Amino acid sequence: TMSSESSKKRKPKVIRSDGAPAEGKRSRSDTEQAFEIEERRIQSCVHFMTLKKLNRLAHIRLKKGRDQTHEAKQKVDAYHLQLQNLLYEVMHLQKEITKCLEFKSKHEEIDLVTLEEFYTEAPPNISKAEITMGDPHQQTLARLDWELEQRKRLAEKYRECLSNKEKILKEIEVKKEYLSSLQPRLNSIMQASLPVQEYLFMPFDQAHKQYETARHLPPPLYVLFVQATAYGQACDKTLSVAIEGSVDEAKALFKPPEDSQDDESDSDAEEEQTTKRRRPTLGVQLDDKRKEMLKRHPLSVLLDLKCKDSSVLHLTFYYLMNLNIMTVKAKVTTTMELITPISAGDLLSPDSVLSCLYPGDHGKKTPNPANQYQFDKVGILSLRDYVLELGHPYLWVQKLGGLHFPKEQPQHTVMADHSQSASHMETTMKLLKTRVQSRLALHKQFASLEHGIVPVTSDCQCLFPAKVVSHLVKWVMIPHEDYMDLLFTKDIVEAGLAGDTNLYYLALIERGTAKLQAAVVLNPGYSSIPPIFRLCLNWKGEKTNSNDDNIRAMESEVNVCYKELCGPRPSYQLLTNQLQRLCVLLDVYLETESHDDSVEGPKEFPQEKMCLRLFRGPSRMKPFKYNHPQGFFSHR
Amino acid sequence: LETTLSPQAEVFEALQQLHMTVFSQSVSPCGKFLAAGNNYGQIAIFSLSAALSSEAKEESKKPMVTFHAHDGPVYSMVSTDRHLLSAGDGEVKGWLWAEILKKGCKELWRRQPPYRTSLEVPEINALLLIPKENSLILAGGDCQLHSMDLETGTFTRALRGHTDYIHCLALRERSPEVLSGGEDGAVRLWDLRTAKEVQTIEVYKHEECSRPHNGRWIGCLATDSDWMVCGGGPALTLWHLRSSTPTTVFPIRAPQKHVTFYQDLILSAGQGCYVNHWQLSGELKAQVPGSSPGLLSLSLNQQPAAPECKVLTAAGNSCRVDVFTNLGYRAFSLSF
Numbered sequence: 001t002m003s004s005e006s007s008k009k010r011k012p013k014v015i016r017s018d019g020a021p022a023e024g025k026r027s028r029s030d031t032e033q034a035f036e037i038e039e040r041r042i043q044s045c046v047h048f049m050t051l052k053k054l055n056r057l058a059h060i061r062l063k064k065g066r067d068q069t070h071e072a073k074q075k076v077d078a079y080h081l082q083l084q085n086l087l088y089e090v091m092h093l094q095k096e097i098t099k100c101l102e103f104k105s106k107h108e109e110i111d112l113v114t115l116e117e118f119y120t121e122a123p124p125n126i127s128k129a130e131i132t133m134g135d136p137h138q139q140t141l142a143r144l145d146w147e148l149e150q151r152k153r154l155a156e157k158y159r160e161c162l163s164n165k166e167k168i169l170k171e172i173e174v175k176k177e178y179l180s181s182l183q184p185r186l187n188s189i190m191q192a193s194l195p196v197q198e199y200l201f202m203p204f205d206q207a208h209k210q211y212e213t214a215r216h217l218p219p220p221l222y223v224l225f226v227q228a229t230a231y232g233q234a235c236d237k238t239l240s241v242a243i244e245g246s247v248d249e250a251k252a253l254f255k256p257p258e259d260s261q262d263d264e265s266d267s268d269a270e271e272e273q274t275t276k277r278r279r280p281t282l283g284v285q286l287d288d289k290r291k292e293m294l295k296r297h298p299l300s301v302l303l304d305l306k307c308k309d310s311s312v313l314h315l316t317f318y319y320l321m322n323l324n325i326m327t328v329k330a331k332v333t334t335t336m337e338l339i340t341p342i343s344a345g346d347l348l349s350p351d352s353v354l355s356c357l358y359p360g361d362h363g364k365k366t367p368n369p370a371n372q373y374q375f376d377k378v379g380i381l382s383l384r385d386y387v388l389e390l391g392h393p394y395l396w397v398q399k400l401g402g403l404h405f406p407k408e409q410p411q412h413t414v415m416a417d418h419s420q421s422a423s424h425m426e427t428t429m430k431l432l433k434t435r436v437q438s439r440l441a442l443h444k445q446f447a448s449l450e451h452g453i454v455p456v457t458s459d460c461q462c463l464f465p466a467k468v469v470s471h472l473v474k475w476v477m478i479p480h481e482d483y484m485d486l487l488f489t490k491d492i493v494e495a496g497l498a499g500d501t502n503l504y505y506l507a508l509i510e511r512g513t514a515k516l517q518a519a520v521v522l523n524p525g526y527s528s529i530p531p532i533f534r535l536c537l538n539w540k541g542e543k544t545n546s547n548d549d550n551i552r553a554m555e556s557e558v559n560v561c562y563k564e565l566c567g568p569r570p571s572y573q574l575l576t577n578q579l580q581r582l583c584v585l586l587d588v589y590l591e592t593e594s595h596d597d598s599v600e601g602p603k604e605f606p607q608e609k610m611c612l613r614l615f616r617g618p619s620r621m622k623p624f625k626y627n628h629p630q631g632f633f634s635h636r
Numbered sequence: 637l638e639t640t641l642s643p644q645a646e647v648f649e650a651l652q653q654l655h656m657t658v659f660s661q662s663v664s665p666c667g668k669f670l671a672a673g674n675n676y677g678q679i680a681i682f683s684l685s686a687a688l689s690s691e692a693k694e695e696s697k698k699p700m701v702t703f704h705a706h707d708g709p710v711y712s713m714v715s716t717d718r719h720l721l722s723a724g725d726g727e728v729k730g731w732l733w734a735e736i737l738k739k740g741c742k743e744l745w746r747r748q749p750p751y752r753t754s755l756e757v758p759e760i761n762a763l764l765l766i767p768k769e770n771s772l773i774l775a776g777g778d779c780q781l782h783s784m785d786l787e788t789g790t791f792t793r794a795l796r797g798h799t800d801y802i803h804c805l806a807l808r809e810r811s812p813e814v815l816s817g818g819e820d821g822a823v824r825l826w827d828l829r830t831a832k833e834v835q836t837i838e839v840y841k842h843e844e845c846s847r848p849h850n851g852r853w854i855g856c857l858a859t860d861s862d863w864m865v866c867g868g869g870p871a872l873t874l875w876h877l878r879s880s881t882p883t884t885v886f887p888i889r890a891p892q893k894h895v896t897f898y899q900d901l902i903l904s905a906g907q908g909c910y911v912n913h914w915q916l917s918g919e920l921k922a923q924v925p926g927s928s929p930g931l932l933s934l935s936l937n938q939q940p941a942a943p944e945c946k947v948l949t950a951a952g953n954s955c956r957v958d959v960f961t962n963l964g965y966r967a968f969s970l971s972f
Binding site: 359491492495496497523525528529530532545546547549552555556559560594612613615616617618619620634635636 | 643647650651654657659708709755756759761777801803819851853855893907908929930953
């Protein structure tokens with residue numbers, strides 16, 4: 001570098017010499033000039049030599065200085081490094097210290113017993129009170145010792161208890177085995193005792209079987225079964241309960257879902273095939289849907305009510321699964337074959353024998369309001385069209401099955417309400433019996449009435465005089481529409497007493513030329529609800545209650561004063577007594593008719609009845625009241 | 637509080653209503669109430685003012701109170717200025733109008749005239765008030781007219797003459813004389829002071845009005861001092877009393893059970909549902925149908941204290957009392 005520097009200096013020198021300014025003195029000689037130049041050259045070479053030396057010195061000094069600095073710096077660095085190491089170590093040690101200080105010995109997690117307890121409980125060889133009281137370390141050690149001791153003891157106890165438990169479990173197993181082997185032995189005894197049961201009329205086994213079958217009954221039929229059986233056993237020996245139908249079919253209703261799904265898919269596939277071949281008509285599809293909706297549960301409950309005269313009312317109760325209602329079919333059997341008189345057709349027919357057992361309960365409509373929506377889907381107008389086949393859905397039937405359809409909240413159907421069934425059982429059974437017996441009594445009476453004889457029992461003879469001349473010539477049943485068409489029954493119809501649940505009859509009573517027509521309304525609730533009569537007399541003109549006050553009085557005598565004609569309970573004689581009274585009333589009417597002076601000849605009906613007075617009051621009433629035993633007629 | 641009736645009780649009540657006959661009516665002295673008596677011995681008090689008011693509801697047409705008054709039918713009733721007198725089976729009872737609306741009202745007094753027979757208690761068909769004497773005339777089943785002093789309750793006279801029971805009574809104010817019509821077909825006039833029969837008209841013997849096929853009984857009677865109108869078995873006829881001659885025979889076939897003079901008309905009712913309005917000349921001015929198939933009593937409310945309740949009421953063979961506000965038509969019916 002020194003050479004390059006010096007060469008650098010040379011160059012300018014050379015250049016400069018070329019470009020040296022021409023000074024003014026040309027008059028000097030060339031030798032003087034050449035001598036000055038040479039002097040100056042030598043001077044400059046010396047100067048250059050000095051410069052180089054100085055430069056060299058400067059470089060050396062600089063280098064020295066740098067080296068010194070470098071050394072010092074290195075020393076400082078080394079110290080710095082040492083310092084950092086030391087600091088690092090200090091930090092590390094501090095961390096370690098804090099770690100140590102924070103160290104929690106496992107022994108501190110153990111809940112040791114309190115000090116007081118420890119001193120009181122631990123035996124002295126462990127607690128070593130003298131040493132441990134003063135020394136916390138020793139104390140802790142002692143306490144840990146005690147803890148260990150206790151735990152060992154408890155572990156020992158635990159092991160003991162476990163083994164005990166095992167032992168007991170084994171014993172239980174053994175006993176269970178024993179008991180389960182007992183069951184088949186008992187069964188065999190039961191089987192063996194069957195002939196003895198039958199011999200002694202104690203069909204426990206039969207009852208047991210029934211209970212087994214009852215388990216498969218749908219809830220409403222089950223409620224009915226349980227309540228009826230209980231009632232029969234407790235209060236009424238004439239009631240017998242049985243279950244009919246196929247248990248297998250009942251079980252089949254509850255197939256497990258996977259099976260049924262497979263079945264469904266299979267049957268769907270089958271159906272598809274058949275529909276491809278031959279499409280069933282829409283009508284047939286609808287018909288099937290209807291049948292499905294009206295399907296009955298395969299099991300039914302039979303109730304047999306025996307009445308006093310050994311006639312039996314057979315009731316079969318069904319459950320319609322999709323409609324959630326119960327229905328009943330009724331049949332009456334008697335010990336002797338009944339010959340049904342023409343007018344008695346409807347009395348005991350299965351369709352009407354139980355109609356209006358409770359007032360208004362005609363059993364032609366479904367009691368479940370939700371059913372209407374279901375019916376609309378499959379085009380059923382009303383259950384009325386199906387009652388012959390399915391049975392009647394009377395309200396009392398639902399109640400006996402614990403079913404309740406509250407009007408205010410139609411969505412909250414009450415099911416399986418045992419208390420409702422129990423509370424209605426007794427009244428209903430009694431009403432059923434009364435109904436059958438009153439119908440049978442009427443049946444018998446109608447047979448006699450059709451022959452023109454009004455049957456009056458001996459205990460009712462006192463209601464009538466000995467001699468009754470007017471007689472019954474006709475007794476027929478008439479349809480409801482015919483009753484409505486009669487002119488003299490209008491006020492009964494207007495009063496709402498002639499609904500379509502009643503039975504209607506026409507009686508004809510005659511004496512001489514007088515003909516008395518009586519139109520009768522027989523309420524299903526006979527005999528607690530009396531028959532209602534309306535009269536039309538054809539004799540010297542047509543007389544009804546609108547133009548003859550005495551005809552009105554005669555009607556009053558049988559309709560309003562019916563309680564006298566009830567006879568001894570259960571009052572099945574009411575209708576026949578009313579008819580007999582009508583005959584007596586006609587006698588009185590005809591015999592007390594005042595003689596018309598303008599007409600010649602004797603009266604058609606001479607007065608034979610003993611009367612105190614013939615007419616009374618503003619309406620000129622005839623003496624219709626018969627007095628027993630004196631036998632005369634008076635006014636009310 | 638309404639209690640629901642058992643079905644038997646419901647049917648029985650319906651039958652009772654169907655076979656009810658309202659025999660008698662009487663207006664209260666204040667003119668606002670109407671008493672009606674029926675064949676079951678009950679008396680019902682209706683509020684005419686309530687039923688006629690513009691806010692009348694269905695309940696206003698029902699009785700305010702109904703009570704059992706007699707054992708037999710209530711055939712006749714009259715009102716004094718404070719009392720209601722009702723006649724039932726053989727006895728007459730007095731009730732206080734002021735107390736009658738209270739429940740459990742009991743009669744003030746009851747009297748039975750001295751009867752001849754004891755076998756059967758005769759009915760009382762007609763009551764007649766004699767204001768001047770403050771006495772009451774009773775007549776009915778025992779064929780006699782009994783006179784009872786209203787102050788003391790004693791029976792002062794018994795007028796005999798009828799041969800069969802008496803249907804109706806009328807008062808001839810001027811004389812004063814009482815007219816009675818009976819089952820024996822005769823109308824008899826009695827002088828109260830002498831207690832003697834002064835005139836007898838045997839209606840059935842007169843060809844113009846007799847109708848033998850109906851019988852000879854006189855069911856109704858009314859008098860206007862010089863004139864008398866009566867009917868029943870025979871035709872409804874207007875008589876001139878002094879000469880005992882029938883002047884007008886009213887052309888109606890049905891036997892009439894009640895007749896009364898009103899202004900210049902004669903109103904009558906009987907078998908058939910009509911109230912007949914007759915001119916004195918015998919012409920039928922109007923025939924207004926009521927709601928019962930036969931009518932037995934008419935009542936005109938002419939009490940000065942209640943001019944707004946001036947109505948004609950008609951009752952008979954039903955449980956209803958028809959109210960005619962304007963004589964020309966039936967406005968509505970009250971009902972037991």
